[in-house]
Amino acid sequence: MNVSDENLLKSISNDALLDLTQRYGQSAFGFGAGHGAGAPGRFPLTPATDFLSGQTANDDEDGFDSLESRKRGSSFGDDKPGGPLAKKSKEQRSLRLSINARERRRMHDLNDALDGLRSVIPYAHSPSVRKLSKIATLLLAKNYILMQAQALEEMRRLVAYLNQGQTITSPIPTALAPFGQAAVYPFSGSALATCAEKCTTYSGTPASLFKHCNDKP
DNA sequence: TAGGCCATCTGGTCCT
DNA sequence: AGGACCAGATGGCCTA
Numbered sequence: 001m002n003v004s005d006e007n008l009l010k011s012i013s014n015d016a017l018l019d020l021t022q023r024y025g026q027s028a029f030g031f032g033a034g035h036g037a038g039a040p041g042r043f044p045l046t047p048a049t050d051f052l053s054g055q056t057a058n059d060d061e062d063g064f065d066s067l068e069s070r071k072r073g074s075s076f077g078d079d080k081p082g083g084p085l086a087k088k089s090k091e092q093r094s095l096r097l098s099i100n101a102r103e104r105r106r107m108h109d110l111n112d113a114l115d116g117l118r119s120v121i122p123y124a125h126s127p128s129v130r131k132l133s134k135i136a137t138l139l140l141a142k143n144y145i146l147m148q149a150q151a152l153e154e155m156r157r158l159v160a161y162l163n164q165g166q167t168i169t170s171p172i173p174t175a176l177a178p179f180g181q182a183a184v185y186p187f188s189g190s191a192l193a194t195c196a197e198k199c200t201t202y203s204g205t206p207a208s209l210f211k212h213c214n215d216k217p
Numbered sequence: 218t219a220g221g222c223c224a225t226c227t228g229g230t231c232c233t
Numbered sequence: 234a235g236g237a238c239c240a241g242a243t244g245g246c247c248t249a
Binding site: 096099100103104107108111133134135 | 221222223224225226227228
């Protein structure tokens, strides 16, 4: 794909995404944009720690000695002369480190949830595909849900149609299948579809977001 | 080397 | 007051 093709795909896909967003805005799913804990519309998730047995590997309380920080050779933590925490009192410093640890834990929980999401998204876990980025995961999941809902609606209509005692002599009427049969099995007859193509079709997301999909048709 | 993606720190805001 | 959430900043790693 050359650059102009990619740009074209991006613009088309962004428009499609905008359209989807406008039609199926957050409210349609009950996910409010509330700010802060307990805001209206917030999904009532049980804190991840309720599901996890014990603490995570990085679940240390200090703010500068996490496994991740060490592995990444991070200079964060700033528990050193000249660092932002150096001037603060011992209490302030301790509080800050505790807040940092909580925030780190929160982000790890968020990432665990994203991993869970990746694990149930089609085409997201082929050995030849690198892990989906966060944004790609969310966009793919959103559109996969929309597609499943559409397929379900299509099936309902089909059942109603059959219940009327009529036989189907032709493929599902297009009026009943906005995406045609491809909505249910988008790639059933396409051995040529690459992972990136599948992901793009599923999500209406620029192929550039799935550039890690490198499997061959 | 630029750009994408990510982890972490940080300060602010809101809620309980 | 303490915790959860958020967004901005920063710096590391990886890839084209």
